[in-house]
Amino acid sequence: MPATYNYGADPNNNDEYQASLGAAQGLAPGTYYFASRFRYLSGPYTYGGFNSGPWNGTTNVSGVLTVNAIPAATMPLTEGFESGLGDWTIVNSGQTNQWFVGTATAKTGTQSAYVSNDGGVSNAYNILTTSVAHLYRDVTFPAGTNPFNLKFSWKGMGEGTTTLYDYLRVFVVPTTTVPVAGTQLAAGQVGTSYLLQANWQDVVLELDNATYAGQTWRLVFSWRNDNSVGEQPPIAVDDIVVEEQAPATRTLNLTSVLPEGLYAGGGLLNMSYNELAPEFPGFADEITVELHNSASYSTIEYTAVVMLSTTGTVTVTDIPAALNGDYYITVKHRNSIETTTADPVSFTDAVITQSFATPANVFGGNLLLMIDGGYAIYGGDVNQDGSVDGGDVTPFDNDQFNYVTGYVVTDINGDATIDSGDGTIIDNNQFNYISAILP
Ligand SMILES: [Ca+2]
Ligand SMILES: [Ca+2]
Ligand SMILES: [Ca+2]
Ligand SMILES: [Ca+2]
Numbered sequence: 001m002p003a004t005y006n007y008g009a010d011p012n013n014n015d016e017y018q019a020s021l022g023a024a025q026g027l028a029p030g031t032y033y034f035a036s037r038f039r040y041l042s043g044p045y046t047y048g049g050f051n052s053g054p055w056n057g058t059t060n061v062s063g064v065l066t067v068n069a070i071p072a073a074t075m076p077l078t079e080g081f082e083s084g085l086g087d088w089t090i091v092n093s094g095q096t097n098q099w100f101v102g103t104a105t106a107k108t109g110t111q112s113a114y115v116s117n118d119g120g121v122s123n124a125y126n127i128l129t130t131s132v133a134h135l136y137r138d139v140t141f142p143a144g145t146n147p148f149n150l151k152f153s154w155k156g157m158g159e160g161t162t163t164l165y166d167y168l169r170v171f172v173v174p175t176t177t178v179p180v181a182g183t184q185l186a187a188g189q190v191g192t193s194y195l196l197q198a199n200w201q202d203v204v205l206e207l208d209n210a211t212y213a214g215q216t217w218r219l220v221f222s223w224r225n226d227n228s229v230g231e232q233p234p235i236a237v238d239d240i241v242v243e244e245q246a247p248a249t250r251t252l253n254l255t256s257v258l259p260e261g262l263y264a265g266g267g268l269l270n271m272s273y274n275e276l277a278p279e280f281p282g283f284a285d286e287i288t289v290e291l292h293n294s295a296s297y298s299t300i301e302y303t304a305v306v307m308l309s310t311t312g313t314v315t316v317t318d319i320p321a322a323l324n325g326d327y328y329i330t331v332k333h334r335n336s337i338e339t340t341t342a343d344p345v346s347f348t349d350a351v352i353t354q355s356f357a358t359p360a361n362v363f364g365g366n367l368l369l370m371i372d373g374g375y376a377i378y379g380g381d382v383n384q385d386g387s388v389d390g391g392d393v394t395p396f397d398n399d400q401f402n403y404v405t406g407y408v409v410t411d412i413n414g415d416a417t418i419d420s421g422d423g424t425i426i427d428n429n430q431f432n433y434i435s436a437i438l439p
Contacts, residue, residue, distance in 0.1 A: 003036070028178070029069035072138035072175075072216045075148075076243035079137070082109040088137045093181040097131035097225060097234060107153040107200045107238035114236035115156070115223045123156075125166075125234040130227045134179035136220040139242050141207075143214035145351040147245045148207040150190065150219070156235035158195035158225065166225035167195035168235040172207065175218045184224055194235065206245070209350075247321050247350035252329070254314040256357035257287065259336045260379035261412035261425055265372045267357075269310045272414035274407040283307040285334070285414065289316050291327035294344035297439040301327060308333070312356075323347050328363070328439060329354050335409045337378040337429075338386060338436040339366060364437030378434045379412045380426040387435035392426050 003017035017036075035055060037045045048055025055061065070087045079086065085101045092098035099113055100120030106112040113135055114123040125131070141148060150172070158166030173188035191205045219242065223235050262269040262284050269284035280286060287308045293299035302323055304316045314331070326344035340363045345354055358375055359365030367375035382392040399410040399418040412422040 027065075027067045029067050032065040032067065034063050034065055070138070072140045073242070074140050075142060076241060077137070077139050079240040080109050080238060081106075081111045081113050084111070085113075088113070088135055091134040091136070091179045091181045095131040095133045095181050096129040097125040097133065097223065099133050099135045099221075099223065105155075105233070105236045107155075107236075109238075112236045112238035113221070115234035123233040123236050125225055125230065125232070127159075127166075127225070127230040128227050130225065132182050132184050132222065132224045134181070134185075134220050134222045135237070136179055136218055138175050138216055138218050140216045141212040141214065142244060144244070145209055145213070145349040146247055147209045147350075148212055149241065149243050149245050150205040150207055151203065151239070151241040151243075152221075152237055153200050153202050153239045154194050154235060154237050155197050155200045156195060156233055157198065157231035158234060159230040160193070160195055164193050164195065165228075166230045166234065167193040167223075168237070169193050169222050169224070170205075171218075171220040171222060172212070173218050173220060175216055177218060177220075179220055179222070185220060185222060188220075196231075200238070245350075249317070249321055250319040250323065250347055250349070251351045252289065252314075252316040252319060253351065253353045254289065254316075254329070254331065255353070255355045256312045256361075256375075257308055257314050257331050258312045258356070258374065258376045259285070259287075259308075259333045260368055260370075260376040261335065261422070262414050263370055263374070263376045264310075265370070265374070267312060267374055269308070269312055270414055271310060272407060272411075273416040275405050275416055279407040280307060282310070284310045284312075287314065287334075288332040289314060290330040290332065291319075291323060291347075292330055292340065292439075294326040294328065297328060297340075319347075331356065331377070332384070333377065334384075335379060335382050335412050337366070337381050337388065337434060338384075338438065339363075339377045340438060363439055366437040368434075378429055380429045380434070381436075382409050382412075382426070386438075387433075388426060388429035389433075390430070393430065396423060396426055 003019040006016040006018045035047050037047045039045045046054045048060050053060055081101045090099045097115050097117050100116045101113050102120035103110050104123040115125055117126045169189055170191050171185045171188040172190050264270045271278040272285045285308050289304050290300050291302040306314055306316055324347055326346050328340045328344050330340040332338050342363050355361050359367050368378050370376050380388040382395050396410045404418050405416050410418050412425045
């Protein structure tokens with residue numbers, strides 16, 4: 001690129017030339033090497049130009065220019081352009097109608113980003129000259145299960161009713177997509193086309209979790225106009241927000257919740273029976289799921305009575321979104337030992353998943369190794385006092401003696417009869433002093 005003589009900037013005997021390496025050159029992030037060259041009239045070029053002499057390949061060598069990438073924004077991203085362009089990138093090169101950040105118009109504060117044909121002085125465009133210009137920023141979407149909101153305010157006229165000619169479009173594209181001035185993006189549009197509104201409009205777009213979470217994306221605002229007809233002013237944008245949505249409710253999915261008495265092997269459960277049929281057809285049993293305060297286990301923050309599937313899964317829906325802290329997740333089954341998670345579990349996401357499959361998952365590692373290598377929640381706590389002992393043997397003995405049948409708490413294995421199949425579980429766990437291990 002040619003350099004210009006910077007007349008008057010050389011106070012001593014040095015001549016200063018300057019060339020802009022700014023954003024207009026479109027240099028991608030990376031390392032560049034540069035050398036200057038000069039010649040007198042039509043003489044040979046001399047390269048370099050240190051104080052110590054021209055380029056010699058060893059001590060007097062070329063310069064190094066490092067272009068750093070602008071770091072991606074983290075959420076929540078809020079941008080009102082009150083401090084100028086900030087970390088946004090403008091792609092205007094060669095366009096007549098260009099993005100600027102300035103004071104020509106604003107939704108809030110005194111500044112916004114808008115299209116201008118006079119260096120940002122006014123929010124106006126040259127209707128007779130086709131232009132495509134972009135304004136973009138990279139944003140990192142956190143992992144998790146929540147969807148995201150893209151919010152912004154805009155106004156502007158332009159041109160188009162059925163066919164659109166002069167308008168704003170918004171794109172969310174991979175960071176490998178580099179917007180080029182004069183060219184509209186081909187994919188990744190979100191929302192609609194924005195035009196024909198003289199007053200500020202507020203837009204809220206939902207960006208789904210599955211597509212965006214856990215990755216960095218490039219948010220692009222693109223102005224486009226053709227070369228005829230249009231109405232002033234062109235587009236302006238202010239108060240951009242990209243944020244993780246607060247879920248309306250949370251859903252908790254538990255897996256491998258396997259009461260010993262109902263364990264059928266292979267991670268499956270039998271259904272609990274009454275005298276005639278399964279008590280909860282298609283399900284193993286009913287259980288209680290509790291969320292306990294992480295600092296004070298005895299404080300129960302939430303309780304739900306839900307169905308336990310024959311594959312050991314539990315779904316708790318409609319947990320209030322206000323429960324957004326860390327909680328021990330406790331499962332209580334009518335004649336099993338209370339069992340809770342090894343650690344408090346974060347409830348910031350819309351969907352929380354927790355397994356009870358292995359001792360590492362539960363507090364104190366308090367699970368029973370079954371003969372098939374699976375782990376089960378200890379059974380036999382008939383009176384639900386947290387241990388398996390004589391207090392459980394007595395009601396079991398009474399019911400066995402009286403030939404009690406049906407869906408009763410002394411029926412540990414869920415077959416609707418009270419007999420040695422239940423007594424064995426109680427006896428083994430009593431013998432081993434099995435009790436709840438809780439925070
Ligand atoms: Ca503003
Ligand atoms: Ca037009
Ligand atoms: Ca007990
Ligand atoms: Ca039984």
